Amino acid sequence: MKALVWHGTTDIRCDTVPDPHIEDDRDAIIKVTSCAICGSDLHLFDHFMPGMKSGDIMGHETMGEVVEVGRGAKSKLKVGDRIVVPFTIICGECEQCRRGNFSVCERTNRNKKIGDAAFGHTTAGLFGYTHLTGGYAGGQAEYLRVPFADATHIKVPSGIDDEKLLFLSDIFPTGWQGAVQCDIQPTDTVAIWGCGPVGQMAIRSAIMLGAKQVVAIDRLPERLSMAKAAGAVTINFEEESTVARLNDLTDGKGPEKCIDAVGLEAHATGSIDTIYDRAKQAMMLETDRPHVLREMIYVCRPAGTLSVPGVYGGLLDKIPFGALMNKGLTVRTGQTHVNRWTDDLLKMILEEQIDPSFVITHRVGLEQGPEMYKTFRDKQDGCIKVVLTPGRA
């Protein structure tokens, strides 16, 4: 089959690789009908996340049709079922899964020892996202093996476009969880850093959760225009001070709720702390660039909440923990507990409360995927979200 394969820093190729097959009773194989490139895939493309090996198949936003089912998954899936695959692999049985904390499933990371060593305790296995999280093949391919398939799936009805459903795999529930973690009140101003795909979903989630005011922060006009379309007030941080404008918008008190939809590769050009981070990163003395975290801690209203759906990978420097502690801020983080939210989110899509396909800017075949990584990374051609369709010319 064809698949997008990681070969090294910024080197992704569309290769022919062996087809996947059932390896365990609980597996299923799907024929991929649509998949997407996620912003967090760029952390792998640029090799900021450790634990990739040459030959790894990329991708964790995938949907398709079940073509083969292992004996242990037959009670929940059958050939022909249409499913979206959540990016977190879940067993559905461990203590964390039973509590709904799916992204920290205790069983699905088959490289648990590495996960334990890196994070103290392992997190869930993820598709196509380093050997720290199991080294599972990803879904930017013609076929995907879904481990623990009896639990790791979202069944979706026929008669509705892939494009409306595909993002149940990651960015829609991730933006939703980012907003829900804020416990939004009707009087709240919610500030969201980053207007990429997850930021766009977080903006719409905050609107639907009844925030009084949503403020979107980015530097790219096309992303800000998409944020404005959903009713957000926008701040271009290359044209004005984020902190000053947020204080202006909140009578000098700061936003009650802040969401970091940027993560470890902040692009705050010209800010002193980012220059510092880039220098330390180049010398391998720091893994991440946490400009957004620092700014959120600084500007958030005392007793407010910080929500961090943006991905961080390792060691962060110069975090103003004094401000965090003295202002009594609540911090909520985590990879997304996808299946915890998807029943509700699917209902919202079917009832036409939201159509997540608004975020798609580029549709190409799988073979064009490698070059789209670069287009997406460099924000060329108005690129915000790329959907790949195997078999499309």
Added chain:
Amino acid sequence: MARGVPRTALSGRSRSSHDRTAKGLGYFSIALGLAELLAPGGVGQLAGLDGDGNKRLIQAYGLREIATGVAILASHDATPWIWARVSGDAIDIATVAALPSDRSGDNGRKPWALAALLAVTALDVACAVGLTTEKGSHKSANADYRNRSGFPQGLQAARGSAVHYASVDTMRTPEALQPWGSGDAGSRRSSQVHDDTSTR
């Protein structure tokens, strides 16, 4: 939808021909740098920079080459480092060009050294310009998505439309930690939300 995607990448690959050239220049830079660092006499002879006094200078240039080469290979964006190589080329050319012609002219090494340097400089400039063009020529000043709300029933209908979903309750602030007094949260929250949405 992909209106003007730049087709700079090699077929089925994320890297363009300029990316590959940059990688090659990175290895070349390290190899040349090691030669300058470890065998400054030999390199000096080839370039017409004879004499013990020039060995330190050649070794310093070698360190520069190694640093640039490592940066090219380690960085996810080689563009600034290829431009750094162009600057280094200018220094090298100036150094060789400044040699008195009677020191190198006899055996013809100076013109050859200059020609070699100019050839490498041309390759560096072509690569740097190519990478810069790939990155910068398709920025999206004209992309405008202001008609993409994502709300099929309109923005007003969307405001507050999801507050009743059961999943939201799982992330509520614990009762004991909720604000009290005349605050806007706590036990009054639910009725406030419903009042608010009913007026929309």
